[in-house]
Amino acid sequence: MDRNFARALPLVLKHEGGWADHPDDPGGATMKGVTLATFRRYVKADGTKADLKAVTDQQVATVYYRHYWAAVNAQALPSGVDYAVFDFAVNSGPSRAAKYLQSVVGAKVDGRVGPDTIAAVSRMDPAEVINRLCDARMVFLRKLKHWPTFGTGWSRRVSDVRKDARNMVGRSADIERVPVPVPRPTVPAEVEQKVKEKSGLWQWLTGLLGSGALGLGWLTGMDWKAIAAGGGVLVVVILVLVILRSQIVAAVREIKGAVEGQGA
Incomplete structure (x- = not known):
């Protein structure tokens, strides 16, 4: 798949854990961060909780790629920024993640990461974008009614995302491949x-x-x-x-x- 997806997905799943069906979780039953509703949308239309529990790694990757990564056009964003927006999308929804990204880079806030948003991101230092996005994300999370229940975990997650995303900045996945010159064979x-x-x-x-x-x-x-x-x-x-x-x-x-x- 695209560029950093293979590197970003395990970092996201680290915070999603395994099976969860907390009564206070607005997402309902989840397995590796995949809700039952999302599972039914991308994997099995009549899937049950038992089916969700048995979801395969390939099915999980498909859901995360289509429902979150591609939805925020992460493949067009710089390394580090792509992961920060991706994790935000998984945790709080693609549209909200896109709007917060647009807000911090000064682009039109419409929930769609298109050419204008990408251009606005490219004019800023990726590390600065990551910091601003994580700060804005924390402001949003603290306003939620479930903050007393999940606040500690959310804070730890955003802190890890900030660190891991900044570590991605400038790494090889964000650098164009340099063609390796092939020596011409000697002609007899x-x-x-x-x-x-x-x-x-x-x-x-x-x-x-x-x-x-x-x-x-x-x-x-x-x-x-x-x-x-x-x-x-x-x-x-x-x-x-x-x-x-x-x-x-x-x-x-x-x-x-x-x-x-x-x-x-």
Whole structure:
């Protein structure tokens, strides 16, 4: 999947734990952070709590990718910021996470992480975006009526997210791959000589064609006999090209085979 998803998912799951069905949890029954409603949406429409308990790792990854990661366009965000927004989305919903991100970077707050939001994020230091987002997230969490019950765990989670997200900034997943130059294989002397010979032949043909083209221009002002003679010259040139074409193709294949044999 995209860039940092494989690195971010285990960090999210660390805070989600296993099976939970706390009566005060507004999300209801969950397994590895996947609610029954979300499980039914992405995995099994008529799934039961027993089905949710037996959810596979691949199913969990599918749910998290489609319902949270892709929903906040995390793949388009810088390393660290992508994880911070992703975890926020898992904990409090994709739309809210997107809106808080937009608020801290000064973008239009519409809950959709599009080009304008991405551009606004890119103009800021990723570490600063992470700090501001985590601060805003804590302000939101402290206002919730379930803060007395879950506040300690939420605080620990946001603290870990802040630290882990900042550690991701500038790491390899956020750096474009630099193409590794591949050395050209050494061409044997006999092959090199054939290349030179065929190159000389091609140059001769090119010159012949050029002369033919000039001849056509010159013949336009001559009588029909001269034109017929010029036409005969062109026919000869075409015949020569037809005859030599097979030789040129064969030579190119021979050279290509020799070069590939050197690089194997």
